[in-house]
Amino acid sequence: MLQSWRRLYSTALKATPSKIHLHKPIPSDNFPKGFRLTGLHCGVKKSPSALDLAVIVSDAPSDRTSAAACFTENAFRAAPVLVSEEILAGNKRARALVVNSGCANAVTGQKGLDHAWAMSSAVDALLDPPAEKQTMVMSTGVIGQHLPIDKILSGIKTGATDLGDNFEAWERAAKAFMTTDTFPKLRARTFDLDGKKVRIAGMDKGAGMIHPRMGPPKSSLHATLLGFVATDALISPPALQSALTHAVQRSFNSISVDGDMSTNDTIIVIANGASGMTEPIEDGTPAFSKFQDELTDFCAEIAKLIVRDGEGARKFVTVSVEGASTYEDASKVASTISTSMLVKTALYGEDANWGRILASAGSVSDSLSKPLDPSRVSVSFIPAATLSDTTPLKLLTRGEPETVDEERAKVILSEEDLEIKVELGIGNESAVYWTCDLSHEYVSINGDYRS
Amino acid sequence: MLQSWRRLYSTALKATPSKIHLHKPIPSDNFPKGFRLTGLHCGVKKSPSALDLAVIVSDAPSDRTSAAACFTENAFRAAPVLVSEEILAGNKRARALVVNSGCANAVTGQKGLDHAWAMSSAVDALLDPPAEKQTMVMSTGVIGQHLPIDKILSGIKTGATDLGDNFEAWERAAKAFMTTDTFPKLRARTFDLDGKKVRIAGMDKGAGMIHPRMGPPKSSLHATLLGFVATDALISPPALQSALTHAVQRSFNSISVDGDMSTNDTIIVIANGASGMTEPIEDGTPAFSKFQDELTDFCAEIAKLIVRDGEGARKFVTVSVEGASTYEDASKVASTISTSMLVKTALYGEDANWGRILASAGSVSDSLSKPLDPSRVSVSFIPAATLSDTTPLKLLTRGEPETVDEERAKVILSEEDLEIKVELGIGNESAVYWTCDLSHEYVSINGDYRS
Structure with a gap:
């Protein structure tokens, strides 16, 4: 405690x-x-x-x-x-x-x-x-x-x-x-x-x-x-x-x-x-x-x-989902990642916990027009343009975890802007969502909104 | 600020x-x-x-x-x-x-x-x-x-x-x-x-x-x-x-x-x-x-x-949805209310903000087998058995807001246990979900899980 x-x-x-x-x-x-x-x-x-x-x-x-x-x-x-x-x-x-x-x-x-x-x-x-x-x-x-x-x-x-x-x-x-x-x-x-x-x-x-x-x-x-x-x-x-x-x-x-x-x-x-x-x-x-x-x-x-300007937001995060069968599938996966409380708290904590991104994406698989194939999914962070090194940081490549340079991940996550890129590898359609982190301040604002 | x-x-x-x-x-x-x-x-x-x-x-x-x-x-x-x-x-x-x-x-x-x-x-x-x-x-x-x-x-x-x-x-x-x-x-x-x-x-x-x-x-x-x-x-x-x-x-x-x-x-x-x-x-x-x-x-x-024992949870909330066309409809409405960040922060803040309950329920209407009819929906709080007065507190009756006794609402919401009862008024099926509040501690735990 x-x-x-x-x-x-x-x-x-x-x-x-x-x-x-x-x-x-x-x-x-x-x-x-x-x-x-x-x-x-x-x-x-x-x-x-x-x-x-x-x-x-x-x-x-x-x-x-x-x-x-x-x-x-x-x-x-x-x-x-x-x-x-x-x-x-x-x-x-x-x-x-x-x-x-x-x-x-x-x-x-x-x-x-x-x-x-x-x-x-x-x-x-x-x-x-x-x-x-x-x-x-x-x-x-x-x-x-x-x-x-x-x-x-x-x-x-x-x-x-x-x-x-x-x-x-x-x-x-x-x-x-x-x-x-x-x-x-x-x-x-x-x-x-x-x-x-x-x-x-x-x-x-x-x-x-x-x-x-x-x-x-x-x-x-x-x-x-x-x-x-x-x-x-x-x-x-x-x-x-x-x-x-x-x-x-x-x-x-x-x-x-x-x-x-x-x-x-x-x-x-x-x-x-x-x-x-x-x-x-x-x-x-x-x-x-x-x-x-x-x-x-x-x-x-x-x-x-x-x-x-989201309530309590410190981060501005672009979630790009590519390689889906349809725009609707890509949008659904992007929306689910964008609303995950675990993804949003990890962003707040500046924690490269990509497992949460993946778990979130996987949770809607059965409602997609074509279900996800874990062995085809890749996940990376695209650093903010404000950083000197904007090379994508690979987290998962076709289902296999990358050895993540945690120091670099920390630098990338410490910026206000971040792009999470998810490649599904099953089609040619893509969609983009914009979301923010979930902070203590969000809870304060909404735990006491009417008073 | x-x-x-x-x-x-x-x-x-x-x-x-x-x-x-x-x-x-x-x-x-x-x-x-x-x-x-x-x-x-x-x-x-x-x-x-x-x-x-x-x-x-x-x-x-x-x-x-x-x-x-x-x-x-x-x-x-x-x-x-x-x-x-x-x-x-x-x-x-x-x-x-x-x-x-x-x-x-x-x-x-x-x-x-x-x-x-x-x-x-x-x-x-x-x-x-x-x-x-x-x-x-x-x-x-x-x-x-x-x-x-x-x-x-x-x-x-x-x-x-x-x-x-x-x-x-x-x-x-x-x-x-x-x-x-x-x-x-x-x-x-x-x-x-x-x-x-x-x-x-x-x-x-x-x-x-x-x-x-x-x-x-x-x-x-x-x-x-x-x-x-x-x-x-x-x-x-x-x-x-x-x-x-x-x-x-x-x-x-x-x-x-x-x-x-x-x-x-x-x-x-x-x-x-x-x-x-x-x-x-x-x-x-x-x-x-x-x-x-x-x-x-x-x-x-x-x-x-x-x-x-949910992460950071102070409240144990039963969400009962009654009067739905099907069990699946009732369960979907109960699930949506149970996962709403705004409902969960209001519970944490002990705020009788029933509008959030309603907005949440209304957001899934178009995916139900029979859409909601706002003029038939009623919402009430069922106080914890630990309280001396366990009369339900009506918040909304068939689409019309009740004049809520805020003092009594405060007493009811200050208990660990609470039941939110939503009556849809369009069928005979019901479902129950159990959820908790969203607290600062949840954000602390999950903003820093791996370290």
């Missing part, structure tokens, strides 16, 4: 740092044209300095605006998920979004639905001209509590007088998304499409209850992860949904912090055509491929920020 | 106690007749006081002895699993067992197989008369390291001179099973069958990498959990396997410590007929039903000891 307590304290003393250095200013010109937004404190969260309400509006004409979304597949979808889904089903051209943090409005019955509709309608009424069912809704925070709806409605009115399109406005909105996040997650990029400069910008939040599986509305695919992406590309609603579904699978649906799927996970993208493009992008065109690639890469960029 | 560090320390200061009080003496007369066994230190573990080798032998004639087993379904089955499976396939009447702790002999290639066979043969040679392929093998410990086979073989020779049938001999064997366990897990019981007094006794080990799914040899069902059960009942090999498969599903396959499935999980039962029964028990008879019920109850008794 004494021995293990000594271990606890020695390990616990390595403090988890805030990741605020990952938040950087972005030139205001890099944000998509035609979006105005804000973030403010309306009173859902206790601390007056904590922003808890965001309002986002596209001013472009309705007929040039497309919206698409992916929602959690949890059976207990929260009221804002149900409401956003209904709005999107009736109107693929929704052009506004209202978001609160601090309370998830999940498992709140009819009253919760009424609250989500009230939020949506309040923003609709402030659009120019006033509209109906044009505003989607997101909420994140504690489950099973009702929203302080009066504070939120009053906050929406205040917010409407303070909408902006510069970096500070985007930053305020991103801050209003945050719960246990240690920094606002905001990124933007620019690329050319059909001779026009097109912009994508977006924000997301999430640090725990992160193992999304999200699908398009009323479909069957996993994330409390909230994400909003804006673009001034001109794209048709079906093409936008198609690109988003592809992008979400290879980004948000390929990350895990704790393996727990939320009732509220939602990614919403609004494209408003304000770039000046004249022809809307349609599925199957070269422009579509380019847009889908940019959107996928952008979603992966902001999804990875969530893992890096 | 400061705030969360304060939380960490205040929570961490509640020390995880050893569970040694759960180890109690058993009258030697309660152990099945005809078994002789021992446990000793042969040198796999570093500490000279740590037992690491057990030898168990049934002296009854071969033709009255039946053996049955359930093995891990992991693709990376360890050498001892492969060897025991082969022995059992050729000879359902195996009558001895050799077990080492400290090294799992898993992912050790051909050399590992040779080692496992050498252990088996060494005990075979010491049987009276000497036999072939009569000794099954189990190993537990670190993956990917070779056994110190000379030390083990020499230990087997020493052990053979020290076999006993009293409580102390059974206790030594049980101690040799242990890895991170804080007490030897040994139980015995007696009941009447066909007018004869029949005894069942057994031992198991395991505290981490516990989420078994074990099936009969070469079959398809999950556990490093090792268990050995001895009985002096007279029962045919197929009837014994049938009873064990049923028992394992409702005991070892219904527990979780960390959700990680091992490469070595093995349960072996040997029945030697030494009770004096004249007719062997066959499947489908009333005697079989009685024996199967006793075996299932016994396996559940020793399986629960593993959860109570």
Whole structure:
């Protein structure tokens, strides 16, 4: 006992740092044209300095605006998920979004639905001209509590007088998304499409209850992860949904912090055509491929920020599974390794315990389209690019353990970044997952979340 | 940051106690007749006081002895699993067992197989008369390291001179099973069958990498959990396997410590007929039903000891799922709740955060034979029998949150034992899982296992 307590304290003393250095200013010109937004404190969260309400509006004409979304597949979808889904089903051209943090409005019955509709309608009424069912809704925070709806409605009115399109406005909105996040997650990029400069910008939040599986509305695919992406590309609603579904699978649906799927996970993208493009992008065109690639890469960029800011996370780990029969098999193995408590504690302890990686991979073998063959499996660590020696460290080669240079393993594992590469040797398909370690701080945060 | 560090320390200061009080003496007369066994230190573990080798032998004639087993379904089955499976396939009447702790002999290639066979043969040679392929093998410990086979073989020779049938001999064997366990897990019981007094006794080990799914040899069902059960009942090999498969599903396959499935999980039962029964028990008879019920109850008794001694565990939690369409659906929901990191940290923090229970249940809805209907689901806490008020505490009733008496919830959650009851409201089938909390100590133990 004494021995293990000594271990606890020695390990616990390595403090988890805030990741605020990952938040950087972005030139205001890099944000998509035609979006105005804000973030403010309306009173859902206790601390007056904590922003808890965001309002986002596209001013472009309705007929040039497309919206698409992916929602959690949890059976207990929260009221804002149900409401956003209904709005999107009736109107693929929704052009506004209202978001609160601090309370998830999940498992709140009819009253919760009424609250989500009230939020949506309040923003609709402030659009120019006033509209109906044009505003989607997101909420994140504690489950099973009702929203302080009066504070939120009053906050929406205040917010409407303070909408902006510069970096500070985007930053305020991103801050209003945050719960246990240690920094606002905001990124933007620019690329050319059909001779026009097109912009994508977006924000997301999430640090725990992160193992999304999200699908398009009323479909069957996993994330409390909230994400909003804006673009001034001109794209048709079906093409936008198609690109988003592809992008979400290879980004948000390929990350895990704790393996727990939320009732509220939602990614919403609004494209408003304000770039000046004249022809809307349609599925199957070269422009579509380019847009889908940019959107996928952008979603992966902001999804990875969530893992890096995972509750208590000290490590950012890429799990690459190659040589599988199908993408789904590769993704399943990568997901299982990424959620193993033993793998995640070994990463925290900087212990090259590859047996745990293997045991974890082997546990899903019987649910794969082609079972694993132990004699074909290889495992290696790919060192972080920050190290001078980035030669892969082989741990297992075709079922046979390598003699591991433990000193080198220690150096590799002491870095924040690491890639675990698993080669199955039975096919040509691959998948990537991003995960973090499981630390004392994770337990502290989640053993005492509500108080 | 400061705030969360304060939380960490205040929570961490509640020390995880050893569970040694759960180890109690058993009258030697309660152990099945005809078994002789021992446990000793042969040198796999570093500490000279740590037992690491057990030898168990049934002296009854071969033709009255039946053996049955359930093995891990992991693709990376360890050498001892492969060897025991082969022995059992050729000879359902195996009558001895050799077990080492400290090294799992898993992912050790051909050399590992040779080692496992050498252990088996060494005990075979010491049987009276000497036999072939009569000794099954189990190993537990670190993956990917070779056994110190000379030390083990020499230990087997020493052990053979020290076999006993009293409580102390059974206790030594049980101690040799242990890895991170804080007490030897040994139980015995007696009941009447066909007018004869029949005894069942057994031992198991395991505290981490516990989420078994074990099936009969070469079959398809999950556990490093090792268990050995001895009985002096007279029962045919197929009837014994049938009873064990049923028992394992409702005991070892219904527990979780960390959700990680091992490469070595093995349960072996040997029945030697030494009770004096004249007719062997066959499947489908009333005697079989009685024996199967006793075996299932016994396996559940020793399986629960593993959860109570789970790495870093302070809580013993029963997750009961009722009102499902099928047993498999109920079991899947119970398993998912039992492995949720957010549920387990909330239990550790003694936080009545039922939203996490619900989110977890909802995450598997789309893989059930009949999806969940949120408006039919109810959740309650059943207080430990140690409390004066054992009225269930309702948290959610048919989809609507209850106003929870947080003070009472606190009292209920402060006990070591708790039952989480989830009523799905869509069928008549139920399943039970046993799990523990996720503590700082779990992270300490597993962040630094090999050093």
